[in-house]
Amino acid sequence: MKWRVDVAVQTPAHSALGDVLSYASVVPMPPGALVRVPLGRREVLGVAWAVHPDEDGTAAPIELKPIGAVLDGLPPLGDAWRDLVAFAARYYQRSLGEIALAALPPQLRDLSTVQLARRLKRQGAAGTPEATGEIPQPVALTDEQTGALDRFDAEAGPFLLFGSTGSGKTEVYLRAVAALLERDSSAQALVMVPEINLTPQLEARFKERFDGRFGAAAVVSLHSGMTNPQRLASWLAAHSGTARIVLGTRMAVFASMPGLKLIVVDEEHDPSYKQQEGARYSARDLAVWRGQREGAKVMLGSATPSLETWHQSRPAQGTDAGGRYVRLAMPSRIGASTLPAVRLVDMNLQPPRTVLSGALLDAIGQRIARGEQSMVFLNRRGYAPVLACGDCGWKSECPHCSAYRVFHKIDRTLRCHHCGFTERVPRACPACGNLDIAPVGRGTERLEEHLGELFAAVKRPDGSVVRIARIDADSTRKQGALESQLAAVHSGEVDVLVGTQMIAKGHDFRRITLVAAINPDGALFSSDFRAPERLFSLLMQSAGRAGRDAAYLSSQGATAEMWIQTHHPQHPLFAALRRHDYPAFAQQELDERAAAGMPPFAFQALLRADARTQDAAQAFLNAASVSADGLEGADRVTRYPAVPLTIQRVANVERAQMLLESASRAALQRVLAGWQPLLHELRRAPEGKGVIRWLVDVDPHSI
Ligand code: ADP
Ligand code: ZN
Ligand code: ZN
Numbered sequence: 001m002k003w004r005v006d007v008a009v010q011t012p013a014h015s016a017l018g019d020v021l022s023y024a025s026v027v028p029m030p031p032g033a034l035v036r037v038p039l040g041r042r043e044v045l046g047v048a049w050a051v052h053p054d055e056d057g058t059a060a061p062i063e064l065k066p067i068g069a070v071l072d073g074l075p076p077l078g079d080a081w082r083d084l085v086a087f088a089a090r091y092y093q094r095s096l097g098e099i100a101l102a103a104l105p106p107q108l109r110d111l112s113t114v115q116l117a118r119r120l121k122r123q124g125a126a127g128t129p130e131a132t133g134e135i136p137q138p139v140a141l142t143d144e145q146t147g148a149l150d151r152f153d154a155e156a157g158p159f160l161l162f163g164s165t166g167s168g169k170t171e172v173y174l175r176a177v178a179a180l181l182e183r184d185s186s187a188q189a190l191v192m193v194p195e196i197n198l199t200p201q202l203e204a205r206f207k208e209r210f211d212g213r214f215g216a217a218a219v220v221s222l223h224s225g226m227t228n229p230q231r232l233a234s235w236l237a238a239h240s241g242t243a244r245i246v247l248g249t250r251m252a253v254f255a256s257m258p259g260l261k262l263i264v265v266d267e268e269h270d271p272s273y274k275q276q277e278g279a280r281y282s283a284r285d286l287a288v289w290r291g292q293r294e295g296a297k298v299m300l301g302s303a304t305p306s307l308e309t310w311h312q313s314r315p316a317q318g319t320d321a322g323g324r325y326v327r328l329a330m331p332s333r334i335g336a337s338t339l340p341a342v343r344l345v346d347m348n349l350q351p352p353r354t355v356l357s358g359a360l361l362d363a364i365g366q367r368i369a370r371g372e373q374s375m376v377f378l379n380r381r382g383y384a385p386v387l388a389c390g391d392c393g394w395k396s397e398c399p400h401c402s403a404y405r406v407f408h409k410i411d412r413t414l415r416c417h418h419c420g421f422t423e424r425v426p427r428a429c430p431a432c433g434n435l436d437i438a439p440v441g442r443g444t445e446r447l448e449e450h451l452g453e454l455f456a457a458v459k460r461p462d463g464s465v466v467r468i469a470r471i472d473a474d475s476t477r478k479q480g481a482l483e484s485q486l487a488a489v490h491s492g493e494v495d496v497l498v499g500t501q502m503i504a505k506g507h508d509f510r511r512i513t514l515v516a517a518i519n520p521d522g523a524l525f526s527s528d529f530r531a532p533e534r535l536f537s538l539l540m541q542s543a544g545r546a547g548r549d550a551a552y553l554s555s556q557g558a559t560a561e562m563w564i565q566t567h568h569p570q571h572p573l574f575a576a577l578r579r580h581d582y583p584a585f586a587q588q589e590l591d592e593r594a595a596a597g598m599p600p601f602a603f604q605a606l607l608r609a610d611a612r613t614q615d616a617a618q619a620f621l622n623a624a625s626v627s628a629d630g631l632e633g634a635d636r637v638t639r640y641p642a643v644p645l646t647i648q649r650v651a652n653v654e655r656a657q658m659l660l661e662s663a664s665r666a667a668l669q670r671v672l673a674g675w676q677p678l679l680h681e682l683r684r685a686p687e688g689k690g691v692i693r694w695l696v697d698v699d700p701h702s703i
Pocket of ligand 3: 398399400401416417418419420421650651
């Protein structure tokens with residue numbers, strides 16, 4: 001008896017090889033088994049996708065290579081997991097093997113059967129730590145939390161937990177998970193957060209709540225900041241069912257969890273749920289799909305949901321049956337503390353070139369004097385975005401990109417944030433020799449310096465000098481830097497915290513009473529139709545960092561404030577923000593999107609091409625567009641002309657894209673599926689000459 005086994009292996013993204021490769025086996029194995037198979041000259045990891053008995057050899061017309069080994073110490077990957085992978089591959093136009101192998105821990109690729117067996121034995125021998133039985137006394141829920149949980153229990157979902165910042169959403173997740181694990185002794189829960197930075201604090205809260213009850217092995221994390229052995233251990237724990245709760249970033253959506261019954265997606269609106277390279281999947285959308293497939297309840301949480309989710313959760317009205325998500329609302333902050341008052345500073349009334357208005361400086365100064373903290377937010381790192389010569393007009397362009405290099409004063413470099421090209425700052429203008437080259441505009445580094453100068457004379461309540469700190473991608477590069485900087489803020493050592501959006505999200509700061517966005521206008525008039533949505537949620541998130549501790553506020557006699565400096569104080573986005581009125585903002589945006597036929601009222605995909613020249617990139621896209629003419633569904637899909645990307649050239653590669661749009665997701669999917677083979681062909685045809693790579697981005701986030 002022989003078997004023919006179709007195996008998903010990682011093949012190069014656009015190779016001509018099919019989705020699975022066939023191998024011969026003399027032993028049977030279940031679909032989902034992990035195997036090692038020969039591929040070219042190497043032996044690689046693969047997943048048995050289908051297994052066919054091949055009694056007389058007729059099913060295999062050519063001699064098949066034999067399977068190298070079966071990793072039979074591991075239970076096979078389940079049907080549900082394979083369905084998820086297959087769906088993601090199909091929907092996002094990637095190969096099965098690419099998604100399947102990317103979803104497995106990297107270390108699994110390198111382990112032999114023997115090594116894996118040893119590994120499993122060790123993990124098994126370590127045993128499952130016993131529960132101590134110490135269960136922390138949980139807080140009494142608010143009425144809003146109780147209401148949300150009751151509906152969550154009673155209905156099928158998917159759910160949107162629409163809760164203000166500080167309304168206690170995390171407590172709701174904890175309770176929903178607790179109820180599930182108590183009810184069902186084999187159930188598992190997956191809880192996702194958008195950023196690695198947020199996993200340690202979440203892990204601490206979950207471990208505190210559950211270790212005593214279910215043992216210290218019950219909660220594991222899964223994200224790319226872990227070492228390969230750690231990731232493998234977490235993955236094995238999830239796959240074997242010993243981990244009851246998996247906390248992770250977007251990659252965790254692919255965790256193999258045989259007992260999965262609940263998926264939480266915290267801050268579901270966050271752009272980081274969308275993978276931006278390789279297979280460009282949305283972990284939030286996959287979570288909803290996975291929940292449906294596996295009968296797991298899905299809870300999406302946010303104070304500023306994505307417009308897609310908001311629209312999906314609209315209540316029935318008139319002839320509209322409403323969306324398919326259940327909306328659970330928690331409008332109030334815990335402890336009756338109110339959301340910060342929003343103050344708009346009209347920058348048109350300030351002297352030209354004002355960076356920080358006098359009123360804002362006064363407000364920060366008063367807080368320093370009272371021992372309170374402020375957070376100043378600017379979404380641009382570095383010292384200045386451009387360095388320029390006043391004499392000849394030279395600017396610090398990157399020679400490899402259509403972008404300026406950013407001036408970083410700390411190490412006196414000009415750095416390209418797109419290709420990484422870095423040089424020391426020239427002493428004189430490289431074009432004319434003028435010694436007087438100057439930074440233009442400002443980033444967080446310069447803002448930090450500026451604030452330090454402005455508040456040098458102000459004293460803290462104990463008479464000591466003011467401390468300004470900065471948190472951004474540059475200040476947190478070293479391992480552990482972010483943790484220690486956050487700890488300094490939490491312990492009250494810092495008076496003014498300067499930072500990028502990194503500090504806007506999630507953190508439960510207790511003594512911040514003022515948050516300021518000093519220059520958010522750029523996003524108001526961006527060519528990207530999602531920019532206002534992102535700005536609104538970022539500002540709401542930032543505001544959510546202020547006044548989180550009602551007891552502290554009242555002990556200080558303080559009020560929490562969010563300051564916004566803008567040249568467009570009349571903009572409706574700010575009007576809605578002032579009232580903390582996300583629904584009003586969402587309605588404005590949705591009305592505009594409906595009128596313009598944009599998502600969520602239409603579905604989009606991008607075809608992108610990178611080439612040596614812009615002409616070559618566009619020629620490929622235009623030929624691709626023509627080739628799609630006869631495809632099924634093409635009559636219902638609008639194909640726009642090819643255009644250069646906003647940043648057209650990066651690392652000497654020219655980039656162009658073409659937008660596809662349709663009111664029908666199914667039609668768009670049909671066109672994309674039919675298009676794949678044509679695109680592969682085109683790439684090898686004369687029209688593909690000069691093309692370095694192409695890719696399809698389904699439901700793209702930025703256009
Ligand atoms: P969110 O995730 O909605 O921003 P959190 O879950 O972080 O809010 O809760 C904000 C704060 O309120 C946290 O410090 C949390 O411990 C506390 N908290 C949550 N629920 C309750 C409750 N029912 N009673 C008292 N404090 C609570
Ligand atoms: Zn010059
Ligand atoms: Zn560059």
